[in-house]
Amino acid sequence: QKEVEQDPGPLSVPEGAIVSLNCTYSNSAFQYFMWYRQYSRKGPELLMYTYSSGNKEDGRFTAQVDKSSKYISLFIRDSQPSDSATYLCAMSGSTDSWGKLQFGAGTQVVVTP
């Protein structure tokens, strides 16, 4: 079983809709939770990160972490065609895993005009 599970999609939504993405994980040592965005044929780029539990908002993006359920979410409000990309969750945790990130498989999102 993978440490980080993420539905690969694709997830197709109309422009203006809310996009809801999530990942589950099994390692309770994870403390740092990140979302990367990857456009087609490009490298991933960091979108947001959250430490431990709670919510974090940045413009149209909201990241949530529920450590008790080992579940993280990313919401995109007022989605735009330019949000069409693959979104990867990533996490790291205990001292000996420092920068070694565990990635989900990524969810492909398609926002249709």
Next chain:
Amino acid sequence: NAGVTQTPKFRVLKTGQSMTLLCAQDMNHEYMYWYRQDPGMGLRLIHYSVGEGTTAKGEVPDGYNVSRLKKQNFLLGLESAAPSQTSVYFCASSYSGQGTDTQYFGPGTRLTVL
């Protein structure tokens, strides 16, 4: 400021051939990483380096070797390519190894092994 660059962008190899992928960063980062990305598998760490002259194994190191002779460069070598190494390879770098530190990725190298 180019960030992280990778050479080449594409390559086709025959089974048994060797090649070296080059990663360069101009951000003075200490940490560098090599990942491979396969459909349904996400990004998996191959090798990483915590500073010039150091290397360490990641999650899937078999069949690969690396070197970090200069701080700004991180080389990934395939000594005898196999079809299972067909993948997209990404290099990344970060200032430190802290969990809050951003990893910056290169544009990737698409490798096909026939």
